Amino acid sequence: MSTTAREPKHDGPTASFRHVRLELAREKGHPEGDRHQGYDLVVPLDASGHLDPVEWKAHQAACRVRRFHEHEADQIGRLRRKPGGTWYFDYVEGRDDDEIGFRFGAERFVPGEYVSISHRGVMHTYQIKRVQEL
Template sequence: MSAQAAFHHVRLELAREPDHPAGDSGFGYDLVIPLDSDQKLDKAACRTQAEHCRVRRFRNDATEAVGRLAQSDDGRWFFDFEPGEADDEFGFRLDDERFVPGEYISIRAADGDLHTFRVMTSSPVDLGGA
């Protein structure tokens, strides 16, 4: 992990879209990811401490799936919930995004639909000396 990176808990909630004109605070993701001083994904830390890069998808405020943040062979970042590729959800240019409240992040669901989520919170996480 770079000297400037620190793990953060980032909460994403569904932003406005045609089927949800007010968004949906009950659908989203909780991420535990390393961010650099610009609040962007610290790619080196993701690779060296992959076991700590966690994802929880929730719907109706209940946990729907738990997995990890991973990088594909072609360099794209995705949420990996189960072995195999059928349930993988890819982030759109995740390594270019800033994970600060108010920013928007796009995720392509396993069914191929692209959804936009709003960063609601981002706060440092203590991994307990990990």
């Protein structure tokens, strides 16, 4: 008699996951940008560098974000997606602390490109400094 063993569900990162480093770009008050303000993301990217919603859906718990700022404690959260496709960072479930990624679904996460994130109601631009395999 043979039995079929079930594979355990694996919710960890797959080969498409990348560590993406975002640093504050030039803006008023930061004419040179600021490498001490930004985000570290662990996210699935497709071959062209776009966020992969299929991989995200299958491995949501592995999609992490760390917001860093030299004068504040780091915030650790998750990458989430609203119905309709808006990507956002969620730090504490149920709290009004979400940060919205502006057009993240259309952005390419490749070094040198820029993305915008709404933090506390103010839009800031970040440069993608690094994209590397885990």
